[in-house]
Amino acid sequence: MMGFSTSVVRFLAIYKGENNKSMMKGTLILALVFPLMASLAIGSLIFATSNWAAVNLFQKPELGFVFKGFACALPFYTLMLICAACARGFKQVKRYNSLINLLQPVIELLGVAGLFIIGYRLGGTIFGFGFSSAIAAGVGLYWMVQMFRSMELHRVPAQYEVGKQLAFSLSTLMIGVVHMLIIQTDRLMLGALSTAHNVGIFVVASLISQNARFILQSTNSIFPPIIADLYHKGDTQRLVSTYKSVTWLITALTVPLIFVFCFMSSEIMSLFGSEYASANRVLIILSLFQFVNVAVGSAGFLLVMTGNQKLEAINSWVVAFLNVVLNYIFIPKYGAIGAAFATGLSTGIINLLRVLEIYRFYGYHPYKFSHTKIIASSAIALVFFIAMKSIFSLGYLQNIIVAILSIVVYFYTLYRLGIDEEEKSLFLATKEKLTFKR
Known part of the structure; x- marks a missing residue:
């Protein structure tokens, strides 16, 4: 990603706040072009030298197939990461999480498991990674096009700060x-x-x-x-x-x-x-x-x-x-x-x-x-756990139960001490951004 996964988050957030569509468009193009060019170059190099590396560096000729598979998957995986970072820059956290933590991992898991069952083990692992990356990249690219259209970025000329963003x-x-x-x-x-x-x-x-x-x-x-x-x-x-x-x-x-x-x-x-x-x-x-x-x-x-x-x-x-x-x-x-x-x-x-x-x-x-409330609640829960261990001889199951009770004591004490409205609002807002509605 050449560091663009962080860069695009910062600059998109800034330009979106200014409603500077030309700079947003330029930032998106730079974030697509540089990492994709790098991934294609690195992938091509790995693919071209895969057989040589497998034989001369690892003394395992069968690894050549593995290197080639991952080399082909690299550009798709990079594109998925770029699209996820752009969604994050636009504060569309659900799309970011759905690509990184849901769509690609689930498709990979199902693909690898299915191919493993019918006998494709190593090959199934490589194909599962590549296929899931390609699907996630396609979905991410579709979302990118949607963002372009919804913000009417296709109607404005792109402006670039290549040196600043590259540095x-x-x-x-x-x-x-x-x-x-x-x-x-x-x-x-x-x-x-x-x-x-x-x-x-x-x-x-x-x-x-x-x-x-x-x-x-x-x-x-x-x-x-x-x-x-x-x-x-x-x-x-x-x-x-x-x-x-x-x-x-x-x-x-x-x-x-x-x-x-x-x-x-x-x-x-x-x-x-x-x-x-x-x-x-x-x-x-x-x-x-x-x-x-x-x-x-x-x-x-x-x-x-x-x-x-x-x-x-x-x-x-x-x-x-x-x-x-x-x-x-x-x-x-x-x-x-x-x-x-x-x-x-x-x-x-x-x-x-x-x-x-x-x-x-x-x-x-x-x-x-209000951090003192966390300290006080933690101290009370810790005292409770130590007291229970001192009074009773705890076995495996009993220790688990007491640990769970200590957590209950912690949350109850924190609740009784009072949680500020700002923290409550922030918790609800964070939950809203991280979860999907049915």
Whole structure:
């Protein structure tokens, strides 16, 4: 995508707020042309060198077919992502989610499952991915044409800011590349400095803990274009109010997930085998640091959408370097626990840095007084859980029941302390944007 998935969200939101149809049209064309050209070039290169790479690099000639299949699917998958990003830029979140999280995955799953049943395993997987990407791309392109017509963009000449948008896109591309490196660093270093068993434990715990970001990721599909629009209009008061309320909502809804991952860590890890149950501390550490990530809200997106993408790129490089150093220090002595602590600490530091940068440049932070209600409700639920474990000898099933009751206590306490009307309205608005009406 060359970073255009973020660029198109920012610039479409700005130009739509100005009702600048010529710039909207130019932005859409740029977002289509550059990533598609890149995907066609990369796909052609992979296709042309697939047999050579399969034989000389991987020593498995049968992989040539796999490379060719994915090379053919790449342009369609890229087109789907472009269309989804454009829908997000126009604040059409339901269309964005339907392409990314519903249409393409469901068609791929059904296609792969059906072909697997009749005996096409690897070939079925490749065809399922390519076919689902092509269908989703076609639907996305149809929606794009609809948007063009409904906004009458075909009646106006296109205007372009190629240099400005390309520079922004390349900066966000670097951020994405560094984030991918960060995700893989801990696993690679754990494999080099520790045992394969520790790698397995860490990967499982890491994948589970990432679900703590579910609410944050859902909100991030809505909030970035709103940031870009409000900041460009100079509506700072509304931007700050929305940022604080969004952060409150994300934090309040994520606390129960953290309770589940921490209170039921042994039970969750044991689902993957009895040898994983003792690694519950890895899941607890990763979950707590994921909560730190959630508790700052959309801080990274706020920096990017307000034109500080270069600063966010520097932040990403800092956390990547810090992650390597901390993993090198902690993994040899503490194994998977050390990797969890190193990764969590580096991520926590960079999120704290983002909050400080936002306060330094704009003079506001993501917190409000009603955050104390979340703290109080969490503390009461935690005391309840600890008291129940101290009084009773809890088995597997009993521990699950007490964990669920703790979540009930949390929500009840939060409700009794009172939820502001702004948070209620935001919750209903978010629910409306993310769900489909019958």
